[in-house]
Amino acid sequence: MVSYYRVFLGAKVVHENSMLAFLSYDDEHHRIAIEALPSVKDKQQKHNRGLEHIAFTFNTLSDLLLAYRQRKQHNILSLWSVNHGPTTLIYYEDPDGNQLETQVDNFANPDDATVFMESKEFMENPIGVDFDPEEFIERLRQGEDERVLCKRLAIRPRGLPEHMR
Incomplete structure (x- = not known):
């Protein structure tokens, strides 16, 4: 997901480790945070809550x-x-x-x-x-x-x- 948003937003990765990444596409320290938490499951179907x-x-x-x-x-x-x-x-x-x-x-x-x-x-x-x-x-x-x-x-x-x- 990090590589997708890096390309989609033309963003740079400000910080990344195995559980968390911060991305920015301007002067702000970060605009998006992506987490890879073991307890979060993949979406099962389209149009669900969230x-x-x-x-x-x-x-x-x-x-x-x-x-x-x-x-x-x-x-x-x-x-x-x-x-x-x-x-x-x-x-x-x-x-x-x-x-x-x-x-x-x-x-x-x-x-x-x-x-x-x-x-x-x-x-x-x-x-x-x-x-x-x-x-x-x-x-x-x-x-x-x-x-x-x-x-x-x-x-x-x-x-x-x-x-x-």
Whole structure:
């Protein structure tokens, strides 16, 4: 698990022994601790109690897509890419089945995101609109503005994707 998160986060191992590892990806002494405790058992099934997801926010859509490409080069493949409205996200799953959300905020301030979440459009479709990261990378390369790509398209209501059921 340490090597997975080292690659996924581009992190460095600050300390590691047989039971514990601390990782950091910025100036903080550590951002994540991973324990290998003998009393902890492997997850038996998906959607059980415990950790549901961890979210990592990027400053720009370009940064989010760069991380997507870097992970893909290490065979860490995305599970789902969606614009929920307030955020544009690329989801992953770690080797234990924990969901990892990587996201960028679509609104300049939280109040605007809250207004959108109170809108009829969001009430009709709180799940969002899927997107193809490779297409977005190409559109950015061709000079399209990030704000255009981060604006959620209006579509009819939809259910959860298969991997979340």
